[in-house]
Amino acid sequence: MRGLMMNRPLLISSLLEHGARVYADGEIVSRTVEGPIHRYTYADAHRRSKQLANALVALGVEEGDRIGTIAWNGYRHFEIYYAVSGLGAICHTMNPRLHPSQLAYIINHAKDKYLFVDLTFVPLIEAIADKLKSVEGIVIMTDREHMPSSVRDGVQCYEDVVHAHSDDFSWPEFSEQTASSLCYTSGTTGNPKGVLYSHRSTVLHSFAIALPGVLHLDESQSVLPVVPMFHANAWGIPYATPMTGAKLVFPGPALDGPSLTELLRDEEVTLTAGVPTVWVGLLSHWRESGSGVPSLQRVVVGGSAPPRAMIDAFEREFGVAVIHGWGMTEMSPVGSVNVLSFKERALPVDARLDLQCKQGRPPFGVEMKVVDEQGKPLPRDGKSFGELKVRGPWVCNGYYRLRRSTMHDEDGWLATGDYATIDERGFMQITDRKKDLVKSGGEWISSIELEDVATSHPDVAQAAVIGIPDEKWTERPLLVIVAKKNRSPTKEDILGFFKGKVADWWIPDDVVFETELPLGGTGKVQKTLLRERFAQHLAER
């Protein structure tokens, strides 16, 4: 028997509509690419999103079309999020740090119809424009005054596009299962894979992260997502803020310590969120300048595990509570957060830090289990570790235009590739890394791709890339090679060979020459041994 309740779909447009109605004077503050601080309200953002929606319809955008963005965190990007998804098209955010050839691959794979690009990235998009097969037009996210002097045909100015249309627009209703946004993630093997979110998954994820035990979002909060809007939708913050009336502060391109500190102070930010790499710069600036940010209560650290010393520094040096989070692009992305209870806050420092180094507990909606090699669930005792599997309404069940996912099991769970324990109280801790990936500054580097390049060098016989600890970037890639017989390549030879083949920041920090690589039983390189051997390599260099 079915319940007799209204069949109202969960739609992204409703989030901004709610914000504009109920928190009409709630603020959105942006540091712009052009320089000045821009501020307006949820009601303003809603009006402009409706103007943009009319503009998109006039450009011929239809339900299901993919619209790409290459942009920083800012109010125009926010408007694109809502206008594109609101009319039933798909907002495809892209990481500008990818190698241009990979960007071109992704745009072509997604078949993006239009691209919205920040001024910063105009040269980037110009460089790949000839390779793009589906793009019908490019909109530069600025006003007429700041438009580049010469642009190609089909390139338009964002403010001209928006101003040409009225804000008289009714958001269409459609199934909540409709695709809303798309984000590619680099996996262990092969090309980036697209995670295709739905309106339903986005709204449910917003409810979950807004809860008091997760990010605690309400009108009392001023939230600055340092985590980029191209990185798993800035962890969902741009959706959950109009739902709850929290003030939203966008940092634009200025992510250095002094710029962030200025914005955090001026906008009385209470909660910020980002990867450990960003916080290294911020903490260093705070130490040099001798002060933190008085309004700041909480900092979410995710993307990579924060070093214990970073948690301690935030908490004891600067009085900011750390929320250690874990997630995946495949999970919208929040999988767990480590929010301590009063009792746990009162633990002795070491015991508290031990606990805070765990990845935390899932919010309602995420189910987790760790399983042995036969897929059998292991005890939740904080000791037994196995592969971490997850499921829930904001976890993907496949990838865009990919027939088969190797991440998804027959039982309907996503195999994360991470190894973890879960304790009696539901706290999950990652004990081992996804085997082959290096995580630098919160972004994945595929060791396999780097090994492919290295072994394509005429003097290289075998290559292994491992991530080794780095204070600033969390991890950096180290390349270990075995030269071909009678060949003696230099370090400069090898590293120079990467230039232009991968993004500059992917290029390994150093090369080590060995006579052989340690192999395991099945003939695979035992990277665990290499990691142990070279753990101190960069530090000692």
Place this chain on the structure above:
Amino acid sequence: MRGLMMNRPLLISSLLEHGARVYADGEIVSRTVEGPIHRYTYADAHRRSKQLANALVALGVEEGDRIGTIAWNGYRHFEIYYAVSGLGAICHTMNPRLHPSQLAYIINHAKDKYLFVDLTFVPLIEAIADKLKSVEGIVIMTDREHMPSSVRDGVQCYEDVVHAHSDDFSWPEFSEQTASSLCYTSGTTGNPKGVLYSHRSTVLHSFAIALPGVLHLDESQSVLPVVPMFHANAWGIPYATPMTGAKLVFPGPALDGPSLTELLRDEEVTLTAGVPTVWVGLLSHWRESGSGVPSLQRVVVGGSAPPRAMIDAFEREFGVAVIHGWGMTEMSPVGSVNVLSFKERALPVDARLDLQCKQGRPPFGVEMKVVDEQGKPLPRDGKSFGELKVRGPWVCNGYYRLRRSTMHDEDGWLATGDYATIDERGFMQITDRKKDLVKSGGEWISSIELEDVATSHPDVAQAAVIGIPDEKWTERPLLVIVAKKNRSPTKEDILGFFKGKVADWWIPDDVVFETELPLGGTGKVQKTLLRERFAQHLAER
């Protein structure tokens, strides 16, 4: 295009499963009908709910079957909530304050298969047992020691039923649209109508009320719902607590000031919720005893509008923040809450109280509008008033086994029958009452039913029942009658005539004799005029 996200249904069983896994040691404390305080954990409650689910299956309960409860707020009632809905059957909660004949009507209309009844209500159910057509068995919610000495055939003891089964049970998966629970509401006309909630509506409602800007539920909270579990699911609190890990405290049958105060103190309750009538008793006890409850931070007042003096007393005399809420059984029930921002908290007392007398703002998920007589939306200016209409995924779209709802408009909105304003910031205020209902102690009394009884008296020509202000019950019914020619019934005649025809507490507090009733243009009694004329009647008497 559909998103590629897991199609996981939103199910009530997941709420308790989550609580038991992630907040395993979260407490549920109950004052029992038998007397002692009972305490256990979410993990315990989950185990016993699975035992009960096995028991229900053994009793032949199938998906879609209605299982009635007549019970106080307590842990066994909580287990029934989860076991019944969890296996796909429908938990039908009933108000024991209804007249026995109305209870029998509801049980027969719902076709309840089993009834679960607290010890208190055994005489009530015995009295109507012969009228019940669908009931196959009755379970008394106690242990063997406290079972009545003689019971009919088919009457069982709850603890015996539970203990006979193992806790090895896997909650089935089914569509989230499946009906989960049923609650009858008294309307303006005719028989009570059943609101049939779904798993989806219940889980979404739980997310919404748990938000920081609504009830703010997390592990730091200890929550005591005074509002009964038979009254729109205790405003959803039993569902949102295991979702968030809040401690749950059930008061059982002891709702008087001293008993509540004791439990609030002993269990360090931070949040409580109930109708104004209950708070009259509590505040009076606090004043007499000279102290409130130090741990108590917030009190939710709903069901009827709290008097301004009550808000002021909680806030300034006892330091408890008042959350004025509004809702309907048809809305699961939360429609709006008045949670003030820091800025609003700092207003001068009178301005703050003015604001707090409003019914507040809807959480995300509830849409509201006020419309004129042509159904056209009125400005959101805090002045224009019209009928309040609502919609959203936890608003009902009809009533159980009722072909046509007069409350539902063709445009898909629920017409609340309340008249209201909405201001620029989304604050809604009810300006006029549902015309014909009297709300006494948070429960509806149908004036039309009382008028039907009155006019069935041989000496009565016309009758009108109006609600007039009452300090303790918020409102009490006053009967205004015009006697038939040459008849002079006494007050005692008339009031005695109601005995046994309606519940005792429905019987009007007084009778006024008039020579005629004021009639409006369409020949309807103008109750507004009567209310004005008799506003001071009970107070002066």
